Amino acid sequence: MQRVIWQTLTETQxxxxxxxxxxxxDGAVAESVRAxxxxxxxxGDAGLLALTEQFDGPLGDNxxxxxxxxxxxxxxxxxxxxxxxxxxxxxxxxxxSAQQPQTLALNVANGVRCELRSEAxxxxxxxxxxGTAPLxxxxxxxxxxARIAGCELKVMVTPPPVNDAILYAASRCGVDTxxxxxxxxxxxALAYGTETVPRVDKIFxxxxxxxxxxxxxxxxxxxAIDMPAGPSEVLVIADDSANPDFVAADLLSQAEHGEDSQxxxxxxxxxxxxxxxxxxxxxxxxxxxxAVAQVALSQSRVILADTLEQACAISNxxxxxxxxxxxxxxxxxLPRLRAAGSIFLGPxxxxxxxxxxxxxxxxxxxxGAARTASSLSLADFQRRFTVQELSxxxxxxxANAVTTLAEAEGLRAHATAVTLRLxxxx
Numbered sequence: 012m013q014r015v016i017w018q019t020l021t022e023t024q025x026x027x028x029x030x031x032x033x034x035x036x037d038g039a040v041a042e043s044v045r046a047x048x049x050x051x052x053x054x055g056d057a058g059l060l061a062l063t064e065q066f067d068g069p070l071g072d073n074x075x076x077x078x079x080x081x082x083x084x085x086x087x088x089x090x091x092x093x094x095x096x097x098x099x100x101x102x103x104x105x106x107x108s109a110q111q112p113q114t115l116a117l118n119v120a121n122g123v124r125c126e127l128r129s130e131a132x133x134x135x136x137x138x139x140x141x142g143t144a145p146l147x148x149x150x151x152x153x154x155x156x157a158r159i160a161g162c163e164l165k166v167m168v169t170p171p172p173v174n175d176a177i178l179y180a181a182s183r184c185g186v187d188t189x190x191x192x193x194x195x196x197x198x199x200a201l202a203y204g205t206e207t208v209p210r211v212d213k214i215f216x217x218x219x220x221x222x223x224x225x226x227x228x229x230x231x232x233x234x235a236i237d238m239p240a241g242p243s244e245v246l247v248i249a250d251d252s253a254n255p256d257f258v259a260a261d262l263l264s265q266a267e268h269g270e271d272s273q274x275x276x277x278x279x280x281x282x283x284x285x286x287x288x289x290x291x292x293x294x295x296x297x298x299x300x301x302a303v304a305q306v307a308l309s310q311s312r313v314i315l316a317d318t319l320e321q322a323c324a325i326s327n328x329x330x331x332x333x334x335x336x337x338x339x340x341x342x343x344x345l346p347r348l349r350a351a352g353s354i355f356l357g358p359x360x361x362x363x364x365x366x367x368x369x370x371x372x373x374x375x376x377x378x379g380a381a382r383t384a385s386s387l388s389l390a391d392f393q394r395r396f397t398v399q400e401l402s403x404x405x406x407x408x409x410a411n412a413v414t415t416l417a418e419a420e421g422l423r424a425h426a427t428a429v430t431l432r433l434x435x436x437x
Contacts, residue, residue, distance in 0.1 A: 014313040029329045044195045044224045051199035056206045062196040076189040084178035099368035106370030110389035122405025126398040131161035136201035138216030141170030154184035160392035168197040195225035202229035241377035242271035246331035251280035253337035259290035266304035274311040277322045323347040330381040350382045
């Protein structure tokens, strides 16, 4: 990890110290995804199955699973794993249930009533990546909020083969249909619909660059998505009271995600920085994914700040996906922290608890998007709309203001819609 002293840097150097690796726009990937989307859109199931066989192998007949088939997986699962899933579900469910919006109704003037209401998005698609390990937590973070929000149809797609833990989690979280398909072709099926796959209104979930590109392209064609997914990242603010082994473990927990991950330590203690670097070296040797983490560390930094206030300002400028605060009084810094996907306070709050079971959602804005974007929550599975209702007196109260503004904007019909009603009162 490169070490820099913040006060010695020019403004240009500060920007460089907080920079991320460039997200390379791969024209070949974009064109490949465009062709995949078009084929599924035009050919339906036939195109979907052909593309799945090309990329993942033959699907077979049993590629659509309903609630009963998903539930059967529980009988094949280790009891300790089931209990861990159930505990995570309890916490995530409790936190997201508390996010249910309340209808706002207000008489803003005599005879003028305004409301803000929320309703669930009816049909949602949930993408759970495949790979070397089953991403059980992704099922929980997507499917459980969808169920709590009241989404009528929850369609999950995940590449084959599907682990029993994924099936059990999907069953417990109320997934209606699980399809063993993945990649850009799965995103296409959700966006356009096929003879078998229902079209959805919004697609959630992470994936590789083909999946991310497919989500981006369908979002430009009318299907909503949760957020673009970038490389994983963490920033740790620490002072000389921090446990260097804890800090090192937190940095490595993100570095092992991928070679394009980035981890940052911001501290006002050079001694703590030294101790963390030593701890990182020791722990790195024990990691199965040490080679991956080493590449991520090569593009990561230790920043020496003068004060914790300055450390907070640096963190706000970086806007990390995950922000860990290990200081003597971490909650005291919370009012100064403005931009982060999720914040973890104190020595006993590793980032991994948020990934799995604390109750918060681990789908977070990356690549500096936390300056303007929010972590996934129940609100993302719902839509808000306003209602207004005026009495005759209420219209009379607003009539002059509305007609004057409409005429000033040159929109005569807007004014007429009011004046006709006034004349009808005569």
